[in-house]
Amino acid sequence: MFAGCKPAQRQAGTSQAIPVGVYLSFTGSTATFGESTFKGIQLAVEEINAKGGINGRQIEIHKEDDRSDAQEARSAVTKLIQRDKVVAVIGEVASSRSLAAAPICQENRIPMISPSSTNPKVTQVGDYIFRVCFIDPFQGTVVATFAYQTLKVRRAAILTDVKNDYSVGLAQYFKETFTRLGGQIVAEKSYSEGDPDFRAQLTAIKAANPEVIFVPGYYSEVGTIARQARELGITVPFLGGDGWDSPKLVEGAGDALEGSYFSNHYSHESTDPVVQEFVRKFKARYNGEVPDALAALGYDAANILFDAIKRAGSAEPSKIRDALAQTKDFPGVTGKITIDEQRNARKPAVILQVRGKEFKYVQTIQP
Template identity: 40%
Template structure:
């Protein structure tokens, strides 16, 4: 069957399975079960809930596949590694799902991924960017880029676009996501010709960053890269400005949250972070991005779509496309179809799954101006 190249085509296939004969007696086979494990409580709950909103929006648009209803089985992984593994185990062994969506957070995906591998059930990560999530995995995929790509893009932007030659690092040493991103930024920045003048650390849950920020001010970097989650990142920004720091601060995709401005206040002015290539106000929006934006606002009046919602939407969309091409809801068939995904048009651009089960795409750059989140441009790493 010719592979779908547009959202319209996939929507049609989801309902009517064009190009492949639907199962005989499909209605008698019961629903196709898709599991969802996301952090709906705990540290990462806001991001997890946004991704679930995107999954549910896609499910509302595409409620059937192969002539059968799709049933979402949602489990809260509670922002906890052990709970993430237990959630995937439950979805496979108790709920008998055909495929799994999730999760937000690389450390959670690493824990859940081991269980998915043992259970031979395909899973599609949403915003888990650590390369180890899919490394050596047969059944784990993702709709996001990976941290080497993101870290290199951040370094490329500050060195080439902003002309910054000296950088500092401030990272959570207890978080896989932060450690990985900081490492990839440092490697790329130095390769471009930049100098790392300070490399400082903190632990998850810390509230006072005065000592680290004071040292950073002393070392006089042009920019400080801090791959933090939005709550801690907002605190760092506020304390940096209170101490009189003049360096620019740059974060990564975990800072892409509507509450960043709310928590950081005036301290977010000039803050930069990488993001996935979607924004409700981005220039030159594709047809698929326009469609997603329209259906989001129709379902959520007055609430702007966040890129995490687009990632959740994409994960559901990708799985249904794989099921349709495989003409099967069997985990092995879906796994094989996912691995063959090429040039699928989505709100985040053309999506192909590469040999390591990752999605490669440009990296967006956000800057905060006058209390507003502004999508500046896209960067391809050097």
């Protein structure tokens, strides 16, 4: 797709709205990822347009649903670039879908900002691909260090979703750090996103007698995994990454994840005034809903893009790209954001604990 195509021509006029594309999973297995992220983006757009837009031009959002599917992500981005003539694209959450769509943005020289794809390979696609989240080598290190130093466990099992680049990468970085610290991986098992039954893998894990089980998957399976583990008599806590962050996590798990931990990009409980102001505005806009990390990252991704357009003094994609690359100490909701030479964001992570239906703040870990 798009092989040999010239970059789509953008209109360079100054009076019309600035078209920005958004592709996310509004339906399918990880629909809450798209819904939450878009609420953050929408809030940022409404705020900037209410202030008169950028250089006198309103932001106009064109959105596409990729249905939680990598091939659909390619189609969605193609439509945004070719049909809607967007000057930049925000998306995706899942790394496999960002990796599917990024080459199209790169080939057409349209800046793409992923709010929350953490696999390192995403920004390695090319110099038009950015992210505003930390990456998995850091996240895997954070969780492994927390397990070893804070929980003081020495025996861990890993259950990986082999269908997703995110899960495979995060499992690898957890394993590297945990073993380097002196821990032992006593079992490594796998599943594929969409699987309904994990009892065979969990039975093997139980026999290996771990003190903790690391499941770097998406919320859509983690709840079921935890529930089936408890039915088999496994009592040790689970650990996870930011893919757990969804209100549906506890829905699927019941109380099976009570006391378990996962790494994330921010906590709404933070006392930082930037965070509290965002939480206040989000709750006012969305009927009291508390924003999760995906909403916060969507908000940050949109605002970093708008800041870059403003600094570029232009809606030309190449100038937006250059301005994005120069982003330094941007006061984001998820932390101060500086885009490094690899177009990744250097920033802290937080550890949260599942308590009841809430994710309670435990600690912050700096890069």
